[in-house]
Amino acid sequence: xxxxxxxxxxxxxxxxxxxxxxxxxxxxxxxxxxxxxxxxxxxxxxxxxxxxxxxxxxxxxxxxxxxxxxxxxxxxxxxxxxxxxxxxxxxxxxxxxxxxxxxxxxxxxxxxxxxxxxxxxxxxxxxxxxxxxxxxxxxxxxxxxxxxxxxxxxxxxxxxxxxxxxxxxxxxxxxxxxxxxxxxxxxxxxxxxxxxxxxxxxxxxxxxxxxxxxxxxxxxxxxxxxxxxxxxxxxxxxxxxxxxxxxxxxxxxxxxxxxxxxxxxxxxxxxxxxxxxxxxxxxxxxxxxxxxxxxxxxxxxxxxxxxxxxxxxxxxxxxxxxxxxxx
Amino acid sequence: xxxxxxxxxxxxxxxxxxxxxxxxxxxxxxxxxxxxxxxxxxxxxxxxxxxxxxxxxxxxxxxxxxxxxxxxxxxxxxxxxxxxxxxxxxxxxxxxxxxxxxxxxxxxxxxxxxxxxxxxxxxxxxxxxxxxxxxxxxxxxxxxxxxxxxxxxxxxxxxxxxxxxxxxxxxxxxxxxxxxxxxxxxxxxxxxxxxxxxxxxxxxxxxxxxxxxxxxxxxxxxxxxxxxxxxxxxxxxxxxxxxxxxxxxxxxxxxxxxxxxxxxxxxxxxxxxxxxxxxxxxxxxxxxxxxxxxxxxxxxxxxxxxxxxxxxxxxxxxxxxxxxxxxxxxxxxxxxxxxxxxxxxxxxxxxxxxxxxxxxxxxxxxxxxxxxxxxxxxxxxxxxxxxxxxxxxxxxxxxxxxxxxxxxxxxxxxxxxxxxxxxxxxxxxxxxxxxxxxxxxxxxxxxxxxxxxxxxxxxxxxxxxxxxxxxxxxxxxxxxxxxxxxxxxxxxxxxxxxxxxxxxxxxxxxxxxxxxxxxxxxxxxxxxxxxxxxxxxxxxxxxxxxxxxxxxxxxxxxxxxxxxxxxxxxxxxxxxxxxxxxxxxxxxxxxxxxxxxxxxxxxxxxxxxxxxxxxxxxxxxxxxxxxxxxxxxxxxxxxxxxxxxxxxxxxxxxxxxxxxxxxx
Ligand SMILES: Nc1ncnc2c1ncn2[C@@H]1O[C@H](COP(=O)(O)OP(=O)(O)O)[C@@H](O)[C@H]1O
Ligand code: SF4
Ligand code: SF4
Ligand SMILES: [Mg+2]
Numbered sequence: 001x002x003x004x005x006x007x008x009x010x011x012x013x014x015x016x017x018x019x020x021x022x023x024x025x026x027x028x029x030x031x032x033x034x035x036x037x038x039x040x041x042x043x044x045x046x047x048x049x050x051x052x053x054x055x056x057x058x059x060x061x062x063x064x065x066x067x068x069x070x071x072x073x074x075x076x077x078x079x080x081x082x083x084x085x086x087x088x089x090x091x092x093x094x095x096x097x098x099x100x101x102x103x104x105x106x107x108x109x110x111x112x113x114x115x116x117x118x119x120x121x122x123x124x125x126x127x128x129x130x131x132x133x134x135x136x137x138x139x140x141x142x143x144x145x146x147x148x149x150x151x152x153x154x155x156x157x158x159x160x161x162x163x164x165x166x167x168x169x170x171x172x173x174x175x176x177x178x179x180x181x182x183x184x185x186x187x188x189x190x191x192x193x194x195x196x197x198x199x200x201x202x203x204x205x206x207x208x209x210x211x212x213x214x215x216x217x218x219x220x221x222x223x224x225x226x227x228x229x230x231x232x233x234x235x236x237x238x239x240x241x242x243x244x245x246x247x248x249x250x251x252x253x254x255x256x257x258x259x260x261x262x263x264x265x266x267x268x269x270x271x272x273x274x275x276x277x278x279x280x281x282x283x284x285x286x287x288x289x290x291x292x293x294x295x296x297x298x299x300x301x302x303x304x305x306x307x308x309x310x311x312x313x314x315x316x317x318x319x320x321x322x323x324x325x326x327x
Numbered sequence: 328x329x330x331x332x333x334x335x336x337x338x339x340x341x342x343x344x345x346x347x348x349x350x351x352x353x354x355x356x357x358x359x360x361x362x363x364x365x366x367x368x369x370x371x372x373x374x375x376x377x378x379x380x381x382x383x384x385x386x387x388x389x390x391x392x393x394x395x396x397x398x399x400x401x402x403x404x405x406x407x408x409x410x411x412x413x414x415x416x417x418x419x420x421x422x423x424x425x426x427x428x429x430x431x432x433x434x435x436x437x438x439x440x441x442x443x444x445x446x447x448x449x450x451x452x453x454x455x456x457x458x459x460x461x462x463x464x465x466x467x468x469x470x471x472x473x474x475x476x477x478x479x480x481x482x483x484x485x486x487x488x489x490x491x492x493x494x495x496x497x498x499x500x501x502x503x504x505x506x507x508x509x510x511x512x513x514x515x516x517x518x519x520x521x522x523x524x525x526x527x528x529x530x531x532x533x534x535x536x537x538x539x540x541x542x543x544x545x546x547x548x549x550x551x552x553x554x555x556x557x558x559x560x561x562x563x564x565x566x567x568x569x570x571x572x573x574x575x576x577x578x579x580x581x582x583x584x585x586x587x588x589x590x591x592x593x594x595x596x597x598x599x600x601x602x603x604x605x606x607x608x609x610x611x612x613x614x615x616x617x618x619x620x621x622x623x624x625x626x627x628x629x630x631x632x633x634x635x636x637x638x639x640x641x642x643x644x645x646x647x648x649x650x651x652x653x654x655x656x657x658x659x660x661x662x663x664x665x666x667x668x669x670x671x672x673x674x675x676x677x678x679x680x681x682x683x684x685x686x687x688x689x690x691x692x693x694x695x696x697x698x699x700x701x702x703x704x705x706x707x708x709x710x711x712x713x714x715x716x717x718x719x720x721x722x723x724x725x726x727x728x729x730x731x732x733x734x735x736x737x738x739x740x741x742x743x744x745x746x747x748x749x750x751x752x753x754x755x756x757x758x759x760x761x762x763x764x765x766x767x768x769x770x771x772x773x774x775x776x777x778x779x780x781x782x783x784x785x786x787x788x789x790x791x792x793x794x795x796x797x798x799x800x801x802x803x804x805x806x807x808x809x810x811x812x813x814x815x816x817x818x819x820x821x822x823x824x825x826x827x828x829x830x831x832x833x834x835x836x837x838x839x840x841x842x843x844x845x846x847x848x849x850x851x852x853x854x855x856x857x858x859x860x861x862x863x864x865x866x867x868x869x870x871x872x873x874x875x876x877x878x879x880x881x882x883x884x885x886x887x888x889x890x891x892x893x894x895x896x897x898x899x900x901x902x903x904x905x906x907x908x909x910x911x912x913x914x915x916x917x918x919x920x921x922x923x924x925x926x927x928x929x930x931x932x933x934x935x936x937x938x939x940x941x942x943x944x945x946x947x948x949x950x951x952x953x954x955x956x957x958x959x960x961x962x963x964x965x966x967x968x969x970x971x972x973x974x975x976x977x978x979x980x981x982x983x984x985x986x987x988x989x990x991x
Contacts, residue, residue, distance in 0.1 A: 206428060209429045213416035214411070214416035224431050302433060
C-alpha cells in the first residue's frame with residue numbers, strides 16, 4: 001500500500017509541472033498587458049514603461065521567466081509577488097483558501113447528506129409518483145444556471161424578505177445562501193447518479209440471491225446494494241472535493257466572498273500572473289491528492305481493488321486472470 | 328409426503344408487445360428427497376416456474392394469474408410478506424445459474440453464508456460465522472477462506488459457495504436453475520457429485536432446471552419436459568430415456584451430438600420456439616413437429632397418463648404417430664457442389680513451436696506454450712480444453728489477431744507469422760474467424776445487409792451496387808437466411824440466425840481457412856444442431872478447413888477429423904477424433920472424457936473425478952502442468968515438463984508415464 005502511495009506521489013510531479021507550464025504560457029499569451037495595468041494610466045512615458053517592465057521582470061524572454069518561476073517554486077516554495085498588491089502570493093492564498101474550503105466542504109456535505117438518500121429513495125420507489133417528482137426536479141435543478149439561482153436567492157431573501165444578508169461572510173447567517181446555492185448544483189447530479197447506480201445494482205443477480213435468502217427489503221438495500229451502488233458516486237464526490245480549494249468563481253463573486261474564486265477572477269482581470277499561477281498550483285495539488293485519496297477509499301469499499309494493493313495476498317491477482325479467461 | 332405441489336399454475340408477463348404466456352397450467356409435485364429435472368429450450372418457462380415457487384417473479388411485469396403452490400401443504404400464494412421471508416432460504420432455497428454474478432462482490436463469502444443463520448436461526452454473529460465455516464468445509468472449501476471475497480474464488484468454487492448458501496438451513500426443497508451450465512466439464516462433475524451426496528445426506532428434495540439431458544440422466548429421479556409454458560411429457564428416467572413418447576422429446580434427443588456414435592448429420596428440430604405473446608392454435612408444437620397432421624392445428628392435446636405415471640401431451644403419441652415428414656431443408660446451393668471435392672490431401676496450415684505470452688501484473692502469462700501441429704486442406708481440427716487454457720489465444724495467433732511471441736505459422740508453405748500492413752490484409756482474406764457470442768460481435772445499429780456487406784466493401788470486392796447486392800443475396804442463401812430478413816437488425820433475430828450472419832460474414836471473402844471459436848456454445852441444442860449442420864455442409868461444398876474451438880466434447884467429436892486437447896497453454900494430446908474417444912492416453916483426457924454426463928441411462932460409467940483445479944498460466948513452474956491433479960504424478964513429473972511424443976501412429980501425447988499407464 002505504501003509503495004502504491006509513493007508511486008502515485010511521484011507521478012504527480014510531472015503532472016503538476018505540465019499544468020504549471022501550460023497555464024503560464026496561456027496567461028502570458030492572453031491579450032492585455034500587466035505593465036499598463038500596473039501603471040494604471042494611459043499617459044505614461046516610454047521610460048516609465050520600461051522601468052515598470054523591468055521591475056516586474058517582464059523584459060526577459062518567456063523561457064527565462066518560466067524557468068526562474070519554476071525554480072523559485074521548487075526550491076523555496078516561492079510563488080512570487082502579486083503585481084497588484086506587491087505582497088507575496090502565498091500570503092494572499094493563505095488568507096483566502098480557508099474560506100473557500102469551508103464553503104466548499106459545507107456545500108458538498110449538504111449535497112451528499114441530501115443527495116444520496118434522495119437518490120436511494122427514488123431508486124427504491126422507481127416509477128412511482130415520488131420518483132417521477134424527484135427525477136423531474138433534479139433535471140430542472142441541474143439545468144438552471146448557477147448565477148441565476150444565486151441572484152434569485154438574493155432577490156427573494158435579501159431584497160424582498162430581508163432575512164438573510166446578501167454579501168460578506170461575517171456571521172453564520174452569511175453562510176446560508178452561498179452554501180445552499182453551491183450545493184444545489186452538485187445535489188442534482190448526485191441524486192441522479194445515486195439513483196441510476198442503485199437501479200443498476202438492484203438488477204444484479206446477487207440482489208436476487210439476497211432476496212431468495214428471505215431478508216427484509218431494507219436489509220437487501222442497505223446491506224447488499226448500497227456499498228456497490230456508492231462506488232461510482234464516491235469517485236465523483238472525491239473529484240469534487242479537490243475542486244473545492246479553487247473556490248467557486250460564480251458564488252464567491254455574487255455573494256462578495258473573499259475566497260479563491262474571487263481572487264482568481266480579479267487576478268485575471270488585472271493580468272496578475274503570479275496570483276493566477278498560485279491559484280492554479282494550489283488547486284491542482286489538491287485535485288491530485290484527492291484523486292489519490294479517492295483511490296484509497298475506493299479500495300476500502302471494493303475488495304477487488306483492495307487486493308491489488310495488499311501484496312501479501314497474491315491470490316487476488318491470479319483469480320483475476322482466471323476470470324478474464326472465463327469471459 | 329409431498330414437499331411441493333404445483334396446481335394449475337399460470338404466470339404471465341405484461342409487456343409492451345402484449346401478454347407473454349410464460350407458464351400455462353403447470354402441474355407438478357415433488358416427494359421428499361426426490362429430484363425432478365425440468366428440461367426445455369430457452370424461453371420454455373423453466374426459470375419463471377422456479378421464481379414463481381419462491382414468489383420472486385419481478386412484478387411488474389410478471390403476475391401469477393392463477394393456480395396454487397403448496398409447500399408441505401401450506402399455500403404459498405396466501406402467505407404474508409413475513410411468512411414468505413421466513414420460508415425463503417429456510418424451507419426453500421435457490422441456486423442460480425451464473426455463479427460469477429450470484430455472489431455480492433463487496434461481502435466476504437463467510438458473511439454471505441452466515442447471513443442465512445443470522446436471519447433464520449437467531450444465531451449471534453460469531454455463531455453464524457462458525458457455522459458458515461463448517462458449511463464451507465462441507466462443500467470442500469477450507470473454512471479459513473471464509474474471510475475472502477468472491478473475486479478470489481474460481482467459477483467452480485463460487486458455485487460451491489452458492490450451494491453452501493442454499494444448503495445452510497437444510498431446506499426441504501432446493502431449486503437449482505442450471506447450476507452447472509457455466510462450469511467446465513471436470514468442475515461440473517465435481518459439483519454434481521457433491522450436490523448429489525449432500526442432497527442424499529440431508530434428504531432434500533430438488534427441482535433441477537437444465538437443458539442438458541446428460542445432467543438429467545446423472546442426477547434426476549423424474550423428468551418433466553417443458554415446451555412453450557406447458558409440460559409436454561413427464562415420467563421417470565426410464566420412461567423418458569427409454570420409452571420416449573412426445574415428438575418434442577424425441578427431437579431433443581436427435582439434436583444431441585453423441586460421444587459414442589459417429590452420426591454424419593444431426594437431426595435438429597426445425598424452426599424456433601413460438602413467440603410466447605402469440606402461441607399457435609392447437610398443439611403449440613405443431614409448426615415444428617415432424618408428425619403434425621391437420622388435426623394438430625385445431626385441438627389442443629391434454630396431458631394424458633399412458634400408464635404407470637408416464638404423462639404426455641400429444642394427440643397421436645399412443646403408437647399412431649405414423650411416418651415422419653422428413654422435410655429436411657437440403658441446402659441446394661451447397662449440396663450440388665459437395666461431390667466434386669475429392670482432392671489429394673495437402674497441408675494447408677502448419678504451426679511450428681508457436682508461443683504467445685502476455686505480460687501481466689503477476690508476471691508472464693503463458694497463454695500458448697510451444698504448440699506445433701499441421702492441418703490438412705478440407706479437414707477440421709477440434710481444439711478442446713477448459714476455459715482459460717489458451718484455446719482462443721491459439722486461434723487468434725494463427726490468423727495473426729494476436730501476434731505470436733515466438734514460433735511460426737505457415738500457410739500453404741508461406742511464413743505468415745509477422746506480416747504487416749497491406750500484405751497482411753491481403754492475406755487475411757484467406758483466413759476468417761467466427762466468434763462465440765453472435766450478439767456482441769455484430770454491430771447493433773446495422774442491418775443484416777450492412778453486416779454482411781462490410782467485409783466486401785472494405786476489401787473493394789464488388790464493382791458496383793448491383794454486384795454487391797447480388798453477392799450479399801447469394802451469401803444469405805448459402806447460410807440459409809431468408810431474403811425477407813435482409814433489412815432486419817440483429818436484436819430482431821434469434822441466436823441461431825445471428826450466428827448465421829457471423830458465418831456469412833466469414834464466408835464473404837471466400838476464405839480457405841476459418842477459426843470457429845465456440846460458435847455454438849451460446850445456442851440451444853436444437854439451434855446448435857442447425858448451425859453445426861450448416862458448417863459441415865459448407866465445408867463439403869467449398870473445401871473449407873476449420874479449427875473448431877469448443878469445450879463441448881460431444882460437439883467436437885461430431886464435427887472434427889482430428890482433435891487436440893489443451894491444458895494450461897500446452898498441447899497434451901492430439902490424434903484422430905475416433906481414436907481420442909476410443910483410446911484416450913493422457914490422464915487428463917481420460918478424466919475429462921469420463922466427466923461428461925451422457926444422455927442415456929443404459930451405459931454403466933466409471934467416473935474419474937479429478938480433484939483440484941487448473942494451475943495458473945502465470946510464470947508456470949517447471950514440470951507437467953497437470954501434476955497437481957494427476958493421480959499418476961511422480962517427482963519426475965513435478966520437475967521436468969514432458970515433451971510431445973508420437974506414442975501410436977499419428978497419436979501424440981505429452982506425458983512421462985503414458986506407456987506404463989496404458990500398458991503399451
Ligand atoms: N489480451 C490478453 N492479455 C492478457 N491475458 C490474456 C489476454 N488474452 C487472453 N489472456 C489470457 O490467456 C489465457 C488463455 O485465454 P483464452 O485463449 O481466452 O482461453 P480459452 O479460449 O480456453 O478460454 C487466459 O488466462 C487469459 O486470461
Ligand atoms: S399433437 Fe400433433 S403436433 Fe403436437 S406433438 Fe403430437 S403429433 Fe406433434
Ligand atoms: S507427466 Fe506425470 S503428472 Fe503429467 S500427466 Fe503424465 S503422469 Fe500425470
Ligand atoms: Mg474462449
